[in-house]
Amino acid sequence: MVRYGKEHKQATRQRIIEAAGRRLKSDGIDGSGVAVLMKDAGLTNGAFYAHFESKDDLVAQAVAHELSMQREHLGELPPGRAGLEHLVRQYLSVEHRDHPEDGCPSAALLDEISRGTDATKQAYTEGVLAFIDEFAVRLAPDDPQSALAKVLSVYAGMIGTLQFSRALSDRRLADEVLEQGIRNALALFEADVR
Amino acid sequence: MVRYGKEHKQATRQRIIEAAGRRLKSDGIDGSGVAVLMKDAGLTNGAFYAHFESKDDLVAQAVAHELSMQREHLGELPPGRAGLEHLVRQYLSVEHRDHPEDGCPSAALLDEISRGTDATKQAYTEGVLAFIDEFAVRLAPDDPQSALAKVLSVYAGMIGTLQFSRALSDRRLADEVLEQGIRNALALFEADVR
DNA sequence: TGTACATCAGTGAACGCGCGTTCACTGATGTAC
DNA sequence: TGTACATCAGTGAACGCGCGTTCACTGATGTAC
Numbered sequence: 497m498v499r500y501g502k503e504h505k506q507a508t509r510q511r512i513i514e515a516a517g518r519r520l521k522s523d524g525i526d527g528s529g530v531a532v533l534m535k536d537a538g539l540t541n542g543a544f545y546a547h548f549e550s551k552d553d554l555v556a557q558a559v560a561h562e563l564s565m566q567r568e569h570l571g572e573l574p575p576g577r578a579g580l581e582h583l584v585r586q587y588l589s590v591e592h593r594d595h596p597e598d599g600c601p602s603a604a605l606l607d608e609i610s611r612g613t614d615a616t617k618q619a620y621t622e623g624v625l626a627f628i629d630e631f632a633v634r635l636a637p638d639d640p641q642s643a644l645a646k647v648l649s650v651y652a653g654m655i656g657t658l659q660f661s662r663a664l665s666d667r668r669l670a671d672e673v674l675e676q677g678i679r680n681a682l683a684l685f686e687a688d689v690r
Numbered sequence: 691m692v693r694y695g696k697e698h699k700q701a702t703r704q705r706i707i708e709a710a711g712r713r714l715k716s717d718g719i720d721g722s723g724v725a726v727l728m729k730d731a732g733l734t735n736g737a738f739y740a741h742f743e744s745k746d747d748l749v750a751q752a753v754a755h756e757l758s759m760q761r762e763h764l765g766e767l768p769p770g771r772a773g774l775e776h777l778v779r780q781y782l783s784v785e786h787r788d789h790p791e792d793g794c795p796s797a798a799l800l801d802e803i804s805r806g807t808d809a810t811k812q813a814y815t816e817g818v819l820a821f822i823d824e825f826a827v828r829l830a831p832d833d834p835q836s837a838l839a840k841v842l843s844v845y846a847g848m849i850g851t852l853q854f855s856r857a858l859s860d861r862r863l864a865d866e867v868l869e870q871g872i873r874n875a876l877a878l879f880e881a882d883v884r
Numbered sequence: 885t886g887t888a889c890a891t892c893a894g895t896g897a898a899c900g901c902g903c904g905t906t907c908a909c910t911g912a913t914g915t916a917c
Numbered sequence: 918t919g920t921a922c923a924t925c926a927g928t929g930a931a932c933g934c935g936c937g938t939t940c941a942c943t944g945a946t947g948t949a950c
Contacts, residue, residue, distance in 0.1 A: 504893080505892090505893070508893080508894090523805065524720070524801070524802065524805050526718070526720035526721065527720065527805065529935070529936060529937080530936080530937060530938080531935085531936085531937090539893095539894070539895090540894070540895055540896065541895090541896080541937090541938090542894070542895055542896060542897085542938095542939085542940085543893070543894045543895075544937090544938085545937095545938070545939075546892090546893065546894075547893095550937080550938085551936095551937065551938090596804075602854070602857075603801070604801060605801065606801060606850075606853045606854065606857055607718070607797070607798060607799065607800060607801055607802065607853055607856075607857075608718065608801065608802070609857045610790075610853065610856040610857045611717065611718050611721065614859065617857060617858070617859040618859045620857055620858075620859075621857070621858050621859045621860055621863075624858075625863075645866055645867075645870045646870065648854075648863075648866070648867055648870065649851060649867055649870035649871050649873075649874050650874065651854075652847075652850045652851040652853075652854035652855075652867055652871065653846075653847030653848075653850050653851060653871070653874060654847075654850065655850040655853065655854060656800075656846045656847050656848065656849040656850020656851065656853065656854075657843060657846040657847060657850065659800045659801055659804065659846075659849065659850065659853075660796070660800065660842075660845075660846035660849060660850075661846075662801070662804040663796075663800055663801075663803045663804045663811060663814055663815070664811070664814075664815050664818075665808065665811040665812045665814075665815045666815055669815075669819075669842075672839055672842070673839075673842055673843055673846055676839045676840065676842065676843035677843050677846065677847070679843075680843050680844065680847060680878055683878070683881060684874055684877070684878070687877060687881070698926080699925090699926070702926080702927090723902070723903060723904080724903080724904060724905080725902085725903085725904090733926095733927070733928090734927070734928055734929065735904090735905090735928090735929080736905095736906085736907085736927070736928055736929060736930090737926070737927045737928075738904090738905085739904095739905070739906075740925090740926065740927075741926095744904080744905085745903095745904065745905090886950100887949100887950090888948105888949090888950090889947105889948085889949080889950105890946100890947100890948085890949100891945105891946080891947090891948100892943105892944105892945100892946090893943105893944100893945090893946100894942105894943085894944090894945100895941105895942080895943070895944100896940100896941100896942090896943100897939105897940095897941095897942105898938105898939080898940085898941105899937100899938080899939070899940100900936105900937100900938095901935105901936080901937090902934105902935095902936080903933105903934080903935080903936085904932100904933100904934090905931100905932080905933095906930105906931080906932070907929100907930095907931085907932100908928105908929100908930095908931105909927105909928080909929090909930105910925105910926105910927085910928070910929100911925105911926100911927090911928100912924105912925100912926095912927100913923100913924080913925090913926100914922105914923100914924090915921105915922085915923085915924100916920100916921090916922080916923100917919100917920090917921090917922105
């Protein structure tokens with residue numbers, strides 16, 4: 497009686513969410529229409545509402561998924577201080593700046609998220625906290641809780657640095673901002689601020 | 691023969707730009723329609739194209755104007771280190787977070803600007819550099835040039851911190867991010883990173 | 885084994901709406917005489 | 918001093934277009950017999 501198996505529709509839904517993640521990061525939330533999002537997933541616009549309640553619904557799902565991907569990336573890092581430095585250098589790299597579609601959803605979408613629906617903001621908050629928690633555990637396995645506030649704020653700073661570098665039309669200056677940003681982030685992690 | 695005097699149209703244009711600055715910061719670039727922007731200035735949509743080439747044109751002008759306002763604000767600060775701390779505390783305040791329409795255009799619009807037209811990005815780059823230059827002169831009157839890179843990157847970090855605080859749906863956490871952000875920014879200014 | 889059928893993921897045209905932009909017109913203005 | 922006029926900032930209706938969303942339909946599927 498069930499012809500496709502429940503995993504088929506689930507897989508399609510997942511495909512839409514993943515494709516949407518890239519498109520949203522590259523063109524923005526308002527800049528990405530439902531028809532384009534569906535075409536990216538190899539479908540037509542009509543099928544959209546069999547999978548999601550609304551565009552806002554998809555946006556919230558995509559934000560959540562993007563953040564869980566960010567979190568999984570943490571697992572690939574070497575442990576301890578070396579991993580930290582690697583992450584900072586990767587985050588504030590020219591590569592990351594020039595390819596928002598492959599990168600951090602915070603840097604690509606943060607001010608659109610603040611103006612978004614409550615559901616999107618909540619998905620963002622939960623996702624980013626899970627990411628930050630994981631980060632804190634990796635940075636300070638002995639006392640992750642006390643590292644949390646610092647990790648949160650340094651991450652916020654890195655988001656701004658990447659965005660800022662993306663917005664500058666002077667490339668040399670944009671590169672310099674990234675380099676100084678790396679030094680700042682590492683210095684903040686080293687220092688016992690407060 | 692000239693009935694209104696050239697200052698009349700100029701004043702109207704300025705009024706549109708100023709009203710647009712607030713609206714754009716509050717609703718975003720894509721979120722602010724021409725009709726609304728004109729209504730904010732007490733006009734109807736039809737008059738728009740007597741003042742600007744396009745919506746993109748106005749956006750670039752408004753971004754430039756917003757940044758020059760930011761720059762003028764610097765003049766009101768007490769000189770030296772006290773002024774610096776005042777600025778940081780004001781920038782990363784709950785007040786600023788909760789009223790984007792009165793605040794910094796970078797924090798409100800940065801990732802829409804990165805996706806914007808070249809004219810907008812260039813207006814942003816020029817405006818922000820003028821602001822940062824002024825800031826560096828005030829911070830290190832003896833050697834502003836060497837302070838520039840640091841000021842740039844710390845400013846970028848503060849932008850991210852404010853945006854991040856705006857996007858979090860957990861208010862206590864959002865407040866904590868601001869507080870830690872103030873400590874980070876001040877520590878970075880104190881320290882001789884590099 | 886072959887065929888009729890119920891299911892439902894996906895199609896694609898259509899909906900009303902608001903967007904950025906255009907344009908024929910209005911009406912308040914200061915000037916000319 | 919009063920009136921006819923040229924100017925032009927601003928009006929508001931209309932344009933085509935793409936948006937998010939809806940819906941009648943299609944057609945591939947595995948099942949029942």
